Every structure is written in C-alpha cells, then in structure tokens.
Amino acid sequence: MARARSEERRAEILRATIEVIAERGYRGTTLGAVAERVGLTQQGLLHHFPTKEALLVAVLDERDQWDTGGGARRGEGWRLELLASLVDYNAMRPGIVQTFSALLGESVTEDHPAREFFTHRYGQVRADMAESLRDEFGERLPGGLTPEQAAPLLTAVMDGLQYQWLLDPEAVDMPVVFRHFLTLLRGGEPGPAGLSAS
Amino acid sequence: MARARSEERRAEILRATIEVIAERGYRGTTLGAVAERVGLTQQGLLHHFPTKEALLVAVLDERDQWDTGGGARRGEGWRLELLASLVDYNAMRPGIVQTFSALLGESVTEDHPAREFFTHRYGQVRADMAESLRDEFGERLPGGLTPEQAAPLLTAVMDGLQYQWLLDPEAVDMPVVFRHFLTLLRGGEPGPAGLSAS
Numbered sequence A, B: 001m002a003r004a005r006s007e008e009r010r011a012e013i014l015r016a017t018i019e020v021i022a023e024r025g026y027r028g029t030t031l032g033a034v035a036e037r038v039g040l041t042q043q044g045l046l047h048h049f050p051t052k053e054a055l056l057v058a059v060l061d062e063r064d065q066w067d068t069g070g071g072a073r074r075g076e077g078w079r080l081e082l083l084a085s086l087v088d089y090n091a092m093r094p095g096i097v098q099t100f101s102a103l104l105g106e107s108v109t110e111d112h113p114a115r116e117f118f119t120h121r122y123g124q125v126r127a128d129m130a131e132s133l134r135d136e137f138g139e140r141l142p143g144g145l146t147p148e149q150a151a152p153l154l155t156a157v158m159d160g161l162q163y164q165w166l167l168d169p170e171a172v173d174m175p176v177v178f179r180h181f182l183t184l185l186r187g188g189e190p191g192p193a194g195l196s197a198s
Helices: A002-028 A031-038 A042-048 A052-067 A080-090 A094-107 A115-137 A147-167 A174-185 B002-028 B031-038 B042-048 B052-067 B080-090 B094-107 B115-137 B147-167 B174-185
Strands: none
Touching: A002 A031, A002 A042, A002 A052, A002 A094, A031 A042, A031 A052, A052 A094, A052 A115, A080 A147, A080 A174, A094 A115, A094 A147, A094 B094, A094 B147, A115 A147, A115 B147, A147 A174, A147 B094, A147 B115, A147 B147, A147 B174, A174 B147, A174 B174, B002 B031, B002 B042, B002 B052, B002 B094, B031 B042, B031 B052, B052 B094, B052 B115, B080 B147, B080 B174, B094 B115, B094 B147, B115 B147, B147 B174
C-alpha cells in the first residue's frame, strides 16, 4: 500500500517534471521548481530523486517506454514509419528533446551519473531496432545494409539531427531530413507515406 | 609587434589546451590546468580567454580550420573520402571528440556561450558540404539525394555516431559504420576505398 502510494507519487513527479521542462527548458528545470509544482518540499522530492540528473534520467526512461509502445512486442516500436512519426512528434516538443540532447552531451564526460543510462539505452535501442528492421525487411534492407548495419546509423541520424534542429529550427526541417534518410535505407523508395517535396 | 606576440601566445595556449584535453578529458580541462601548462597565471590566461567555454570554442574552431584544409578552396575539405579519413582520425583522438560532443550538448541549453558558435558552424558546414557534394556528384548523388538533402544527414551521422562511440567504443566501430552511410549515399557503391566486411 505504501509502495503503491510511493509509485503513484513518483509518476506524478515525472509528469510535473515534463511540464516544467516544457515551460522552462533544461536550465530552468531545477529540483526546486519541480518540488513546487507537485507540492513537495525540496527534501521531500530528494527522497524520490536524489539529484537533478537522476530525475531527468527517469523522465527520459519513461519517455522511451511510451515512445516504443510500452506493452507492445519487443521490436514493434521501431518500424520505420513509426520512427518517422516519432520524429514528427519530437519536432513538436523541443523541451524534452533539448533535455535529452543536453544530458546526452554531459553523459560522455568523466564519471557522469547519466553515462550508464545512455550506454545501456543505446545498446538496447540498437538491438531492438535491428530486430524490428529484420521483421520488416529480412536480412537486407532495400538500400543494401543489414539490420545491424542500419541500426546505429538510424540512431545517429535521429540524435544528430536534433542538435542541428535545436540550434536552428528554421534552417533544419528535422522530419523532412529524417525521411530523406529513410528513403536511402529503402533504396530510393519514398515509403508508404510518400516523400516530402523539399 | 605586440599583436604578433599576442597571437603567438594565443596559438600556444590552444596547443596546450589540446594536450590537456587529451590527457585529462573534458572535465579535467580547467583554466588552471591550461595556465599551468603554458606558464601563465590564471589571470594571465583570462586576458586571452575570459571563460573555459571561450577557450574550448577557440580550440574547436581551430580544429575545424585544420580539418577542412585551412587554405584549401572552399568546399574541397568535405569530399566523401576525406570525410571518411576525418572520421578515422577522430576515432584516434577521443579527447577532442569528447570536448566537441560535450560542448555541443551544452550549447542547446538557454543562453549558452557556445550556442552562437555551433549555430554558425552548422550553417557553414552544411553549405560547404553541399557545395563539395555538388562538385563531386553534380545535382544528384548516386543514392538519389540532392547535395542540400545529403549535407545535414552527413553532419548528423558524424555527430550522432560520436556519442554512441564515446559511450561504448567496443560496441560501435565508428569508421566502419560511417562508411556504411557513405555507401548509401553512393547508391550501394562502396566507393574508392572499398567497403569493410563488418
């Protein structure tokens, strides 16, 4: 019972954090601002999440669960058209994309608390993507790569485009550029949803 | 004369910073450590570079000059085989790649001092790459993209792969994965240097 209440409170904190991120961005998302939003003292919040990094990692982990369909069969969440929709969706939520990108940047520095999360996440994402690509295309994608060759590239394109887009959203139409990459993977076929003109 | 001495000193500081980065990584590269290396007081160093961010931006800017051939004709530095060599080279210098990646991550946060550098850099890199791709392939690359479509993707793949490689160099062979992307751009042709087996 106490455990259920604690998990409920934890979920409430994560939802509040996402709101604060959307409103105030990465730097404005302090433990104090989140505590205020959920009606906790900062001490009370620290009981659930001991650092800002731990809180943000939990938010990103929760987002991954949602984005890849949670209960869906492993691999299902990464079909190419779903990835394109995910990039469309990300283009409408710069706050969480900024949080992901800023924390990923920090995580490659020495002894960073988010390093293990990202290292594990990428291993999992590459494996799940490869499995999903194999389901969708077999041993070779139409563009010629194997699922294992395509998975780290797909991941790199999604992450790399986010930086260019966050820095200059007018210059980089992230969803359109991402679809150009899908067209390459498909060997020139624009895919079910058609290729944007630009 | 004073100006020449100041520029010489500046170049010396940048070389020392690259050494400190290689030895101590992003977090260990403090203004104090750099000042000590060049035999300046921290006050003396601050006269040339007022913040750690300003110093690191100058280092990254200098690296870009070297990497893209400095005096070479605009666009020359980005031919695909040269890019592949650049990625090979980057895989041998994790310190500077880590510095680039960490600072890029920070730069997307509010009012960060490196934001303008990266925003300007990416606009320039995309334009130069597109020009270079047009020189190399004309209006369409063999894989079907125009130079302007391929440029932001090339940039995204380079940046995105660096994060995966820094986090888990055993799992991600950055130069090999990058060449898979070049193969896609070339429409399945492995290119002059041949395609690695893995």
